[in-house]
Amino acid sequence: MIYDTIIIGAGYAGLTAAKILKSAEKKIKILEARDRVGGRVHTQSYEGGFYLDLGGAWVGPGQDRFYKLIKETGNTTFKTFNEGKSVMWFGDKVKTYKGLIPPLSVGPLISLDFGIKKINKLSREIDLANPWNHPNAAEWDSMTLNSWLLKNMPFQRARDLFKIAAEAIWAADPNEISFLHALFYTKSGENLDVLMNVDKGAQEERIVGGAQMPALKLAAELSNELELGRVAKKITQNEDTVIVTGEGFSYECKTLIIAIPPNQVGKIQFEPMLPANKTQLYQRMPMGTVTKTYAVYPKPFWREKGLNGLAATNNGFTTVTFDNSPKDGSKGILMGFVLANQAKTFANLSPEERKSSILGSFTKMFGEEAGKPEFYLDHSWAEEEFTGGCYAALMPPGVWTSLGHALREVSGRIHWAGTETATHWMGYIDGAIQSGERAAEEILKR
Numbered sequence: 001m002i003y004d005t006i007i008i009g010a011g012y013a014g015l016t017a018a019k020i021l022k023s024a025e026k027k028i029k030i031l032e033a034r035d036r037v038g039g040r041v042h043t044q045s046y047e048g049g050f051y052l053d054l055g056g057a058w059v060g061p062g063q064d065r066f067y068k069l070i071k072e073t074g075n076t077t078f079k080t081f082n083e084g085k086s087v088m089w090f091g092d093k094v095k096t097y098k099g100l101i102p103p104l105s106v107g108p109l110i111s112l113d114f115g116i117k118k119i120n121k122l123s124r125e126i127d128l129a130n131p132w133n134h135p136n137a138a139e140w141d142s143m144t145l146n147s148w149l150l151k152n153m154p155f156q157r158a159r160d161l162f163k164i165a166a167e168a169i170w171a172a173d174p175n176e177i178s179f180l181h182a183l184f185y186t187k188s189g190e191n192l193d194v195l196m197n198v199d200k201g202a203q204e205e206r207i208v209g210g211a212q213m214p215a216l217k218l219a220a221e222l223s224n225e226l227e228l229g230r231v232a233k234k235i236t237q238n239e240d241t242v243i244v245t246g247e248g249f250s251y252e253c254k255t256l257i258i259a260i261p262p263n264q265v266g267k268i269q270f271e272p273m274l275p276a277n278k279t280q281l282y283q284r285m286p287m288g289t290v291t292k293t294y295a296v297y298p299k300p301f302w303r304e305k306g307l308n309g310l311a312a313t314n315n316g317f318t319t320v321t322f323d324n325s326p327k328d329g330s331k332g333i334l335m336g337f338v339l340a341n342q343a344k345t346f347a348n349l350s351p352e353e354r355k356s357s358i359l360g361s362f363t364k365m366f367g368e369e370a371g372k373p374e375f376y377l378d379h380s381w382a383e384e385e386f387t388g389g390c391y392a393a394l395m396p397p398g399v400w401t402s403l404g405h406a407l408r409e410v411s412g413r414i415h416w417a418g419t420e421t422a423t424h425w426m427g428y429i430d431g432a433i434q435s436g437e438r439a440a441e442e443i444l445k446r
């Protein structure tokens with residue numbers, strides 16, 4: 001049998017493409033390497049009646065595609081708890097504050113505000129479909145976000161705070177990404193305020209039951225077409241068809257959608273080789289580095305102290321925390337991100353050292369109760385075989401302007417999806433959905 005289209009990868013991108021092509025009555029198959037769907041979105045349930053979103057979790061204003069899917073699949077959202085004060089632990093001082101920006105003296109505050117506004121302003125000039133077309137693209141792509149900050153944010157304290165925010169947005173150090181990419185990504189998610197905020201921002205809401213729920217519903221609708229545990233290892237393009245092979249299977253199709261992270265493409269053998277620019281581009285898009293840490297308590301005790309569970313610190317491994325308790329508050333769940341270089345060092349620690357350092361930080365910021373959770377977990381995405389890092393791939397300097405044009409280019413009968421190929425909300429679930437829609441439309445137009 002020759003399928004119309006095979007889709008590799010059952011994350012939100014692949015599932016979206018499959019859904020569209022199936023409703024257009026195409027003969028499809030979707031192959032997923034893992035024994036589950038959702039990819040970088042994984043909701044895990046635990047004894048004691050709680051669940052944790054080990055990967056993608058939030059949805060916020062502007063992410064219309066994800067909201068639509070949540071609704072269509074019969075799911076609902078709830079607001080991230082954000083009442084009360086946030087905590088800031090800088091040096092040896094622990095303070096509480098209201099609003100997004102921690103208390104700063106006048107110079108650093110102005111410097112930080114100026115930098116954020118300037119990035120927002122410059123980002124508005126970027127053409128999201130062709131960021132390399134901006135007249136300053138070559139200059140901006142030749143520097144890192146960090147080199148721009150050194151020139152434009154003169155106060156160290158302002159840069160320290162911005163670094164914490166940037167790491168939370170990209171899961172990367174500002175010295176790892178091109179300034180052009182920072183501008184592209186900022187506009188792709190509206191602006192820095194939206195990317196950083198809980199209220200009116202990308203962290204505003206969560207999905208009741210977990211962010212994987214809509215993916216599980218899509219998978220149920222695609223149960224006849226979906227095969228789990230199928231790792232695509234070789235792709236052969238002939239004149240009229242494409243053959244996808246792996247251990248114990250070989251399927252033929254007229255067109256193929258590859259909806260996997262860029263760093264995973266290099267593991268597949270292509271015959272003939274992919275075009276030079278595509279191969280080279282995917283070699284230059286490394287994944288960010290993030291470990292999510294969770295501590296579960298009988299109740300969200302910090303709320304009684306007037307705290308919202310948000311914290312920012314330049315001490316220890318976790319630099320930002322959030323209240324990740326379920327909607328009904330039946331458990332208290334604190335989530336701490338370990339990001340970028342902190343995550344790289346954290347990976348070298350023993351499980352006991354990781355746990356005691358995270359609980360030590362939580363105790364410092366939220367009080368003694370934080371040291372005695374019922375349950376603790378840390379989850380490193382760099383150790384996931386079919387992801388290799390998160391939240392998404394990064395563009396280091398020089399990549400957008402030299403090879404960016406190859407990102408969505410069709411390679412013969414192969415079309416490309418995945419959040420990294422999105423123009424709106426790249427790096428997010430919403431971007432994954434947009435990319436799946438685009439790839440499916442390309443196929444329908446062929």
Ligand SMILES: Cc1cc2nc3c(=O)[nH]c(=O)nc-3n(C[C@H](O)[C@H](O)[C@H](O)COP(=O)(O)OP(=O)(O)OC[C@H]3O[C@@H](n4cnc5c(N)ncnc54)[C@H](O)[C@@H]3O)c2cc1C
Binds near residue numbers: 054290386391392
């Ligand atoms: C810790 C963390 C926090 C995040 N927070 C958020 C958030 O709050 N909100 C948000 O919107 N986004 C968030 N993200 C990002 C979001 O999860 C991703 O952008 C999105 O899920 C990517 O979807 P995708 O379909 O493009 O790719 P993926 O989800 O990576 O799906 C690709 C699929 O392809 C499969 N695959 C790989 N190789 C092969 C192969 N050879 N053969 C067959 N199958 C293969 C993989 O197993 C995977 O299932 C977060 C991510 C992480 C990890």
